[in-house]
Amino acid sequence: MKILHTVSELRGWSRAARQEGKLVGLVPTMGALHAGHASLIRAAAERCDAVAVTIFVNPTQFGPNEDYARYPRTFEADCALAEAEGADVVFAPAVEEIYPEGATTFVEVEGLSDRLDGQSRPGHFRGVATVVTKLFVAAEADLAFFGQKDAAQVAVLRRMVRDLRLGTEIVVCPIVREADGLALSSRNVYLNAEQRRQALALSRAIGAVESLVGHGRRDREELFEAARAVLGAERGLRVDYIALVDWATLQPVETAAPGTLFAVAAWVGETRLIDNAILA
Ligand code: AMP
Numbered sequence: 001m002k003i004l005h006t007v008s009e010l011r012g013w014s015r016a017a018r019q020e021g022k023l024v025g026l027v028p029t030m031g032a033l034h035a036g037h038a039s040l041i042r043a044a045a046e047r048c049d050a051v052a053v054t055i056f057v058n059p060t061q062f063g064p065n066e067d068y069a070r071y072p073r074t075f076e077a078d079c080a081l082a083e084a085e086g087a088d089v090v091f092a093p094a095v096e097e098i099y100p101e102g103a104t105t106f107v108e109v110e111g112l113s114d115r116l117d118g119q120s121r122p123g124h125f126r127g128v129a130t131v132v133t134k135l136f137v138a139a140e141a142d143l144a145f146f147g148q149k150d151a152a153q154v155a156v157l158r159r160m161v162r163d164l165r166l167g168t169e170i171v172v173c174p175i176v177r178e179a180d181g182l183a184l185s186s187r188n189v190y191l192n193a194e195q196r197r198q199a200l201a202l203s204r205a206i207g208a209v210e211s212l213v214g215h216g217r218r219d220r221e222e223l224f225e226a227a228r229a230v231l232g233a234e235r236g237l238r239v240d241y242i243a244l245v246d247w248a249t250l251q252p253v254e255t256a257a258p259g260t261l262f263a264v265a266a267w268v269g270e271t272r273l274i275d276n277a278i279l280a
Pocket residue numbers: 028029030031035036037039040145146147148149150173174175176177183184185186
């Protein structure tokens with residue numbers, strides 16, 4: 001597996017692969033890879049002939065008081081995992097490679113980027129849309145793999161790809177969880193044992209809502225009440241949002257339909273966690 005650092009190296013690799021008739025897959029990550037990322041790389045290796053994993057902690061998607069500086073960085077282990085799961089190259093650019101000095105160009109997905117996580121984290125989705133555009137332009141991939149874990153991000157990126165008529169198709173992979181239900185996240189390393197236990201309330205809340213929907217209960221307030229009861233029972237956990245929205249528009253809906261997104265975000269200590277389900 002090769003490690004590439006510049007956009008022109010990545011583009012050269014991708015063009016050479018396509019010239020050989022290969023289908024090129026891209027897996028954008030911020031590193032600190034875990035089994036959730038591994039599932040994306042595996043999915044890419046299954047569907048594509050040439051796979052690039054990008055490892056880039058993107059400064060523009062972090063707010064001024066967020067964890068950019070202390071975000072976990074585990075490059076060696078990441079490369080080993082990427083290779084084991086079938087990556088052909090890792091693209092690990094320096095910040096100046098992605099944001100040349102004085103860069104003032106950004107991508108704004110209006111109407112979506114200020115919803116859910118975008119409401120709690122102003123500017124977050126502008127940073128995400130901008131870096132993903134840059135990665136798509138650099139990699140010229142056929143397919144790009146993202147996790148449903150970041151469901152609002154998927155909505156923003158799908159709209160962006162459609163609006164800009166980008167040539168890369170987005171593939172969404174299911175949420176990978178620990179045996180006890182906790183959704184895997186690079187930020188889980190911030191949790192101490194007690195906080196990790198508290199964090200289980202997120203997946204329990206999701207489960208409670210899915211179970212209600214399974215019994216035909218689809219009313220927004222009833223679903224929210226169930227989620228609030230589970231989350232509220234966990235002292236030390238602070239709800240950021242509970243949302244029932246159309247997955248494409250991120251607009252609130254009154255009644256859950258098949259494909260509706262139910263999402264929660266909560267603070268456990270200094271750590272903000274998210275989880276969701278696409279309802280049946
Ligand atoms: P990140 O490194 O956190 O930016 O995540 C990179 C990609 O991995 C995103 O598309 C995430 O949605 C995806 N991802 C993160 N956690 C999980 C998970 N538990 N299951 C599936 N995909 C995930």
